[in-house]
Amino acid sequence: MPRPTHQRLPxxxxxxxxxxRRPPGPPRFADVARETLEDTRSRRLRAEAGAxxxxxxxxxxxxxxxxxxxxxxxxxxxxxxxxxxxxxLLSFEKAAETRGTRVHWARDPAxxxxxxxxxxxxxxxxxxxxxxxxxxxxxxxxxALAGAGVRPHESALADLIAALADDPPTAESRASGRHDxxxxxxTLLRHLPGAPSDLPDDPVVLVEAAxxxxxxxxxxxxxxxxxxxxxxxxxxxxxxxxTEGNARMAATSAxxxxxxxxxxxxxxxxxxxxxxxxxxxRSATGDPLVPVVTEWGGPDRDGDGPRDxxxxxxxxxxxxxxxxxxxxxxxxxxxxTACLDVCPVFERVGARPYGSVRPGPIGAALTPLLEGTATAxxxxxxxxxxxxxxxxxxxxxGVDVPEVLLELRARVVDExxxxxxxxxxxxxxxSAEWVLGDERRYAAAQATAIRWARLLARAxxxxxxxxxxxRWTEARDLPAPPTEPFRAWWRRRRAADGx
Amino acid sequence: xxxxxxxxxxxxxxxxxxxxxxxxLLERLGHQVLFPQGQTCCxxxxxxxxxxxxxxxxxxxxxxxxxxxxxxxTPSASCAAMxxxxxxxxxxxxxxxxxxxxxxxxTEFLVDVADTVxxxxxxxxRVTYQPTCQAPRSPRxxxxxxxxxxxxxGLELVELPRAGECCGFGGAFAWKNADTSVxxxxxxxxxxxxxxxxxxxxxxxxxxxxxxxxxxxLRGAVRALHIAEVLAATEAGPAPAGGx
Numbered sequence: 001m002p003r004p005t006h007q008r009l010p011x012x013x014x015x016x017x018x019x020x021r022r023p024p025g026p027p028r029f030a031d032v033a034r035e036t037l038e039d040t041r042s043r044r045l046r047a048e049a050g051a052x053x054x055x056x057x058x059x060x061x062x063x064x065x066x067x068x069x070x071x072x073x074x075x076x077x078x079x080x081x082x083x084x085x086x087x088x089l090l091s092f093e094k095a096a097e098t099r100g101t102r103v104h105w106a107r108d109p110a111x112x113x114x115x116x117x118x119x120x121x122x123x124x125x126x127x128x129x130x131x132x133x134x135x136x137x138x139x140x141x142x143x144a145l146a147g148a149g150v151r152p153h154e155s156a157l158a159d160l161i162a163a164l165a166d167d168p169p170t171a172e173s174r175a176s177g178r179h180d181x182x183x184x185x186x187t188l189l190r191h192l193p194g195a196p197s198d199l200p201d202d203p204v205v206l207v208e209a210a211x212x213x214x215x216x217x218x219x220x221x222x223x224x225x226x227x228x229x230x231x232x233x234x235x236x237x238x239x240x241x242x243t244e245g246n247a248r249m250a251a252t253s254a255x256x257x258x259x260x261x262x263x264x265x266x267x268x269x270x271x272x273x274x275x276x277x278x279x280x281x282r283s284a285t286g287d288p289l290v291p292v293v294t295e296w297g298g299p300d301r302d303g304d305g306p307r308d309x310x311x312x313x314x315x316x317x318x319x320x321x322x323x324x325x326x327x328x329x330x331x332x333x334x335x336x337t338a339c340l341d342v343c344p345v346f347e348r349v350g351a352r353p354y355g356s357v358r359p360g361p362i363g364a365a366l367t368p369l370l371e372g373t374a375t376a377x378x379x380x381x382x383x384x385x386x387x388x389x390x391x392x393x394x395x396x397x398g399v400d401v402p403e404v405l406l407e408l409r410a411r412v413v414d415e416x417x418x419x420x421x422x423x424x425x426x427x428x429x430x431s432a433e434w435v436l437g438d439e440r441r442y443a444a445a446q447a448t449a450i451r452w453a454r455l456l457a458r459a460x461x462x463x464x465x466x467x468x469x470x471r472w473t474e475a476r477d478l479p480a481p482p483t484e485p486f487r488a489w490w491r492r493r494r495a496a497d498g499x
Numbered sequence: 500x501x502x503x504x505x506x507x508x509x510x511x512x513x514x515x516x517x518x519x520x521x522x523x524l525l526e527r528l529g530h531q532v533l534f535p536q537g538q539t540c541c542x543x544x545x546x547x548x549x550x551x552x553x554x555x556x557x558x559x560x561x562x563x564x565x566x567x568x569x570x571x572x573t574p575s576a577s578c579a580a581m582x583x584x585x586x587x588x589x590x591x592x593x594x595x596x597x598x599x600x601x602x603x604x605x606t607e608f609l610v611d612v613a614d615t616v617x618x619x620x621x622x623x624x625r626v627t628y629q630p631t632c633q634a635p636r637s638p639r640x641x642x643x644x645x646x647x648x649x650x651x652x653g654l655e656l657v658e659l660p661r662a663g664e665c666c667g668f669g670g671a672f673a674w675k676n677a678d679t680s681v682x683x684x685x686x687x688x689x690x691x692x693x694x695x696x697x698x699x700x701x702x703x704x705x706x707x708x709x710x711x712x713x714x715x716x717l718r719g720a721v722r723a724l725h726i727a728e729v730l731a732a733t734e735a736g737p738a739p740a741g742g743x
Contacts, residue, residue, distance in 0.1 A: 030676045037682055337637035344665045348682040384676060386669025386683070387547060406585075409549030429545060433553035436508075436539040437560065446512055460717055470675040476684075476712030478512060486506050486515035491532050 021325035028380035031354035060286030077272035078332035088233035095236030099298030113144035131247035132156035133227025155246035224250035228261035232267040245292040257306035279396035283336035317370035326407035339391035361391035382408035503568030507575040519732035535730035543581040562599035579604040602644035623653030651674035
């Protein structure tokens with residue numbers, strides 16, 4: 001069998017060697033995506049769930065005749081909060097402490113873990129209930145508590161199942177599509193104390209079983225740890241939005257409530273809150289308002305709620321992200337997950353390739369902003385998008401995700417410009433710039449490329465391209481270019497016309 | 500009005516028939532069209548790959564080459580979007596970029612400027628339309644290409660399931676995330692199959708490179724054509740039978 005043409009070309013080998021060079025650290029998006037694409041069951045579940053959620057949201061938005069105006073208003077509310085963040089944070093601290101809430105500041109996840117662990121251990125509790133929160137997962141609070149001898153209990157159904165199955169805390173479970181009913185049944189059966197062996201895989205029964213288990217935990221707990229959707233600077237209050245209501249129940253029955261929230265969760269005033277609650281709900285579930293909205297004003301003095309309320313304000317890269325305009329745009333995000341369910345990339349690969357608690361298009365933007373672009377994984381995230389813009393179309397606060405990703409791509413490339421040895425891609429792109437800088441150079445290079453391409457073609461199709469270009473022909477053909485490009489045809493026609 | 504034709508590099512080299520069809524169509528409708536020969540590239544490939552510095556140099560060149568035109572028409576929706584979306588940002592750093600005239604994607608020009616919906620075309624096939632994500636305005640709900648296609652004699656327009664979804668090309672994405680890109684187009688081919696169309700058309704040769712590349716590898720029974728080729732076809736001059 002003849003070897004493919006490109007293997008005989010030394011320059012092609014050079015190109016390929018360059019392509020195999022990997023920066024250090026955790027794997028790139030594409031490497032993990034290759035694995036998750038194999039999980040056809042999850043792909044199917046995500047596609048079905050995505051279609052259902054898209055339809056629900058479309059119905060919800062159709063009920064809001066002034067949707068575009070609401071989005072604009074919600075975006076302005078977020079912009080107002082972030083533009084003067086320091087001021088609003090200090091207002092929040094003052095207002096909260098006036099009402100008896102203790103406010104703590106944490107620069108990074110380690111400080112969050114330290115503060116929360118000290119607070120919980122200080123109460124003497126051996127158990128704590130955690131509610132679903134990306135910030136809690138981001139900062140690794142559950143594991144830190146376990147290390148300090150406190151049993152953490154997940155309260156959201158999806159998180160409970162993930163925790164029981166000992167899945168790494170990588171993603172928003174609701175959206176990760178990793179647990180269908182069969183797997184959920186298996187997990188509950190294996191790990192839930194007292195689960196009957198004839199447990200059916202009927203979702204209603206499964207939820208009931210998990211709920212019995214959870215309810216006891218929620219009622220017994222002395223310490224509840226939650227995230228927050230919004231922090232109101234004006235009143236020092238914390239707003240939580242839920243579909244299951246676990247956070248409200250846990251926090252109401254607990255003596256101590258600890259809220260862990262990113263500093264980006266600030267809104268300036270209660271008057272800004274209304275439009276945000278509404279656009280968030282429409283975007284999260286399609287409903288006019290999610291079933292459970294709780295605003296914690298501070299410790300309860302009548303004995304009907306937590307006696308101690310703590311708010312831990314988390315920076316963890318947020319102030320760094322805010323320093324750039326792209327960061328300020330992206331941090332408007334209110335974590336509704338609408339962009340996940342319209343993203344063609346997320347639908348195929350799921351949460352894991354994003355390698356962070358924030359998957360999907362907004363995750364591809366936020367993670368490199370918060371963590372920097374020094375690792376192979378974070379540097380690959382801005383490129384994990386077709387830039388189709390479906391995310392920007394649905395975002396309730398007007399984050400232009402493709403623009404943020406473009407900004408981050410430029411940042412990644414600019415950082416690599418300092419490397420002593422340029423990447424093959426960078427050589428190719430800079431050569432292309434030189435070639436395209438002059439129409440004669442362009443026409444000459446085009447003629448050469450057409451000649452080579454036609455040599456690679458069989459029966460009008462190119463089935464194998466050399467080097468870096470070969471990724472295209474792994475599963476797609478390229479047509480053989482016609483001998484005469486348009487510009488040559490134009491010149492010929494003009495000459496024939498005598499013009 | 501001096502109308503310039505901008506032909507993207509993919510079109511120029513791989514699909515020159517798109518550019519010829521665009522030219523024939525515009526001339527048939529009575530527009531005189533210039534093709535400034537200094538043109539090379541709008542800088543989109545560099546811009547979306549993160550090479551902003553290089554993209555800005557090419558943008559300045561584009562602005563200079565087309566500065567003599569009142570309006571530029573291009574059969575590439577993503578190039579039009581590049582000029583309209585990125586150039587104003589570039590112009591704040593390099594005033595030379597600000598000289599670029601208005602760039603319209605072909606169907607935008609036909610419907611909005613030339614005010615023509617029936618272009619006198621004849622194309623007796625069952626056709627579906629793949630919206631181009633990067634069209635200057637959002638493709639979801641962009642009725643222009645559909646209005647133009649509905650007015651073509653003999654053409655039966657069929658709906659593409661999950662109409663707004665991307666084909667998975669995304670420029671550098673098609674290489675950097677080849678597996679995901681292929682997974683997306685695989686589902687798109689299923690949609691195209693379900694539509695029952697024998698021709699799939701789009702407003703950008705980049706999308707069509709992806710769709711036709713996958714169709715070709717699988718020896719699919721659907722032709723991929725640029726919408727310009729469909730609109731340029733008449734009883735006297737049908738579109739080339741081979742497609743791509």
